[in-house]
Amino acid sequence: MNRDKINKLLNKIPTHLLIILMMAIWIVPTFGLLITSLRPTQAVNESGWWTVLAPPKGQREFTQNCASCHGDDGAALAGANLTDPELIRRFPRSLQLLASLNEEINGQPHMQATPVPDAQTAANIADYLKRISGINVQPRFTLNNYIDSLVGYRGTSTYRADCAAGTQPPEIKCNASDLLNPRGMGKAFINSLIVTIPATFLPILFAAFAGYAFAWLDFKGRFLLFAILVGLQVVPLQMTLVPISRLYAQLGLNGTFLGVWLFHTGFGMPYAIYLMRNFLGSLPRDLFESAYLDGASHWTAFRQLVIPLAMPAIASLGIFQFLWVWNDLLVALVFLGGTNPVMTYQISNMVTSLGSGWQVLTASAFLSMLLPMIVFFGLQRYFVRGMLAGAVKG
């Protein structure tokens, strides 16, 4: 019995290993993005994100070579008598190094006769000394990247440092109005919300109407029309861009939110109707019959029966459409472009033309993922349900 249990456990080890390996591969890239977005610029550029908890650059060299003559604060120990043979015996390496550094540290002269360590080691030690003596303080984690990203700061330092020194670029005001800087993610976040909310609500509303008609009303060509709809689900977006751009140019809708709302509504519709019709069609028939017998009209049945009952379907559809619109780049690129930039557009622009540093890019990417992640982890159940209903059960 016991041996059986152990055998069973051993048999399962490869399974566990495979699963954990795959989980790691799936999570590590995103995790690296998050860590990087929280690190100061210099650290991002000179070491990998996985070294974030490693001792700061130069610390190892420092403890090896100088800790005995310098205190933890980096200041030379005033009392260290460099001629004391006992001290030299105890800390030989540190004295060698001190001797080799051809400069004064805190007014304490160092001897110059011994050979110099390689330049890299000396530089690392100098870095570390600067760090612990407070000349160049670098925290391990910082929110500066997120601030820079939100206000659209594109300078060489950070938004906070520049504003404190009064050397900010002209488009930066150093007050709350910076959050509306068109180059920043703050403004883009608001634009994304403005685009997404109506573009999620409208198709679901219209799809609920149409789904009800397809499921519970009788009319000529019902089946044919629905079959066409199934086909339309697959039409690629690319097919419609040019005619719609031209139409929008005539109507003055290019670069407006209304244009994007309508476009997403149109394109989300076939799938939304498909899902709604299948869900409503699976509701018990008696329900509608008794409602009709009680004298309800279609409109009453729709409002008081269909909408409340269809809530699970509406929820999953809502998540789908929300994520789809929020994450969309192509439609935003073509119809909104730079006039009302949304988050995806803003980031793709940072990658391709403006060439932001990794720290701002990663912070921006994480900001754009924040809301979808919350929606995803909060409402995963509905998300999966909607996907299954759309893709397999039919």
Next chain:
Amino acid sequence: MAASTVPNIMKQGKLAPWLYLLPALLIMTIFIVFPMINTISLSFSNKDGTASAATTCVEGKPCWGVFENYRYALTSEFDTTSASAFWYSFWKSSYGNTLKWIMLMVSGTVGLGLGFAVLADRVKYEALAKAIIFMPMAVSFVGAGIIWKFVYDYGTQQVQIGLLNAIVTSLGGAPIAYLTVPQLNTVALIVVGVWLWTGFCMTILSAALKSIPDEVLEAARVDGAREWTVFWKIMVPIIMPTIIVVVTTMVINVLKLFDIVYVMTGGNFGTDVIANRMYTEMYVNFNIGHGTAVAVILVLAIIPFIYMNIKRFMAQEAMR
């Protein structure tokens, strides 16, 4: 069942259904049906869409008349001096790349998704494991592009801040510029696609696997079938219809895929795909005729899958 039989108890005017359908049909007509027809007609026109495509023909050069845009779309990337040169140029063209995407991404997502669904079924932390694999579905293509661009980062200095090159150099290898080395870069982009979509395949295949009655699997195991045999001889055949649905869905997704390429390489260094090429022709070169011709070719490639989709729907309706 219920959906095909409509209650006739309720008196219903002839107009009522159409009132319910009106907003949806109107919007779909304006945004899907009309543009499709318009795009097809534009693909036979010149750059501005003002005259026939034949007017842009250059004397002494090959021209297909009104099909000139299609000639451009289908041949401009190819070297036809010899058969081998043709295949070589085809393999590197946006068409060849799209083919690579379809082959690698579909097999990758479906294979990994199925494998993970089967394995995760046997452990206690199934829900967590699945949520992690599924998570990239919530991330935009743009976000995923940044995430992986960072993984692939190629440091010109000694320090590699990209995870992959850090691993390579720590093993003693030379760092690799994953996104600029031709052929390799397409594979690197496909990896991103697989990372994004495996969760989708996994979820659907997992649901199908769970619907297999336990008795069937138990019976086989009692008869002494090994897990491997159970998987290939029982599970896979039973869920075959679902696998086919997932594969067609993925092929359609891959054909339309644009964002990953746009964000990560912009279609440079030999990574172009059909959907990105269409965007470039339309909105970078402002060649409407060329761009719409590429779009129509894209649809022609998708039509077999539209057909399959409708056929599957008909079969399902018949079973109701």
